[in-house]
Amino acid sequence: MSELIEILGCRYPVIQGPIGTFNSPEMVAAVSEAGAFGMLALGFISHPDEVKKLVDEVRKLTDKPFGANIMLINPHNEKILETLAGAGVKTVTTSVGSPKDIYPLIHDLGMKGIHVILALQHAIRAVTAGADALVVVGSEAGGLRSLNSESSTMVLVPLVCDHVKVPVVAAGGISDSRGYKAAFALGAQGVQVGTRFLASSESPVSEQWKKAIVECPDGGTDLIPSGSMRTAERILLTPWIKQKMADPDVKNIAAELDRNPAATGNYERAAFGAGQVSARISHILPVKAIIEEMVS
Ligand SMILES: Cc1cc2nc3c(=O)[nH]c(=O)nc-3n(C[C@H](O)[C@H](O)[C@H](O)COP(=O)(O)O)c2cc1C
Structure with missing residues (x-):
């Protein structure tokens, strides 16, 4: 069993990429039921009750593991994490912001945290801050990017793998078995998939x-x-x-x-x-x- 699978607790090392304000408990449950790792997107949520409601809705539909993404610029993360831990969620991803202060809390709550990075220097900082794994997102990905010159998945994933000891999840440009296999060849232990799941039957977007x-x-x-x-x-x-x-x-x-x-x-x-x-x-x-x- 890979270290990543141990962290996620699911069958396949495939993480559902969180999508801003779009949450569908049905979709999270469907991803987890299929053996991958469903993911709630909590980056823009401020009230713990909302978090509890979403987690409860997913739980009604599956007993398989799923996680949640928090954005580190959200001032409500402490309460959100406590709610998630109380509801039995064991793994979160953290993105958009500095991981410096949040990892001690994630670990005190008995959870694992995977930090999402767009560049090598962020990867090194995240590992120093205590991240248990990294999602390494190449420039071809959908979602928020920086205005810096950024590397593609093909370059960034092996580059980060050569500099860290924690498990790496590749993201950006992966939609099928060819991309999945390529991610492993680059040194990753799994993938995070955004756009392909956005265009799925269960996706809540228009x-x-x-x-x-x-x-x-x-x-x-x-x-x-x-x-x-x-x-x-x-x-x-x-x-x-x-x-x-x-x-x-x-x-x-x-x-x-x-x-x-x-x-x-x-x-x-x-x-x-x-x-x-x-x-x-x-x-x-x-x-x-x-x-x-x-x-x-
Ligand atoms: C519309 C949109 C919104 C996104 N919102 C988030 C988010 O809230 N948090 C996050 O960590 N990543 C977010 N992402 C990134 C995805 O979770 C994932 O890492 C990325 O889509 C992977 O690249 P791919 O689109 O090529 O599969 C978003 C992506 C898209 C397309």
């Missing part, structure tokens, strides 16, 4: 979002600076976004994006986050089928 992933051509995503923070977000290049990018007078596209298009039903300005691997995704499939093919 049908418009899933369709945009399935229709994404090669080169159909780009990084859009987030405005005030020194970060950028990888999103699908819709016709509206392409038009804005070509307009030299538009300085802050992120500020004009519609974060809740479902409210109006108008998806023209929607921000559909997704990774470069969207170009390789041609069907919306149940998570069980995705996982079975991946580990086959």
Whole structure:
């Protein structure tokens, strides 16, 4: 049994990538039931009651292990972690922020923590802070990135593996059995999968979002600076976004994006986050089928 599997407690070393504010207990349970590691996304949640409710909903659907992601910029993490530990969640991932102060608490609560990193220097800092494992996310991934020049999964995963002793999980660009096998060849003990699960039958995002992933051509995503923070977000290049990018007078596209298009039903300005691997995704499939093919 690999060290990562010992930490996760599931059958396959495949972690469901957390997706911002999108939580579906049904999807988390379906991922765990299929033998992988379901993951709640708690980065934007502030109240412990909300955490307890989500965990209870997943528990009603599966007795298999699952975890939760917290963002380290969230000031409510102490209470969230206590709630998770009290509810029997054994493993969390930590992202977006410094891991320096949180790992003693994670360990005092009897939990394991896996820190998500985008660069080698962050990997070394996270291990020093006490992270039990790392999710190493290459630049092709969907989600939040830095504005620094960043390395792809192919470069970053073996680079980090050569510098740390904790288990490494590869993320960014992995959607099928070929990517899964490649991750092991690069030195990782498992994978974290975001975009492929976003375009699954159980995913709670809109049908418009899933369709945009399935229709994404090669080169159909780009990084859009987030405005005030020194970060950028990888999103699908819709016709509206392409038009804005070509307009030299538009300085802050992120500020004009519609974060809740479902409210109006108008998806023209929607921000559909997704990774470069969207170009390789041609069907919306149940998570069980995705996982079975991946580990086959
Ligand atoms: C729309 C979107 C939102 C995301 N939100 C989070 C998040 O809340 N926390 C986090 O750690 N990672 C987040 N990620 C990153 C994913 O969990 C995962 O690491 C990444 O998608 C892997 O790359 P892939 O998209 O190529 O599979 C997000 C990714 C996307 C596409």
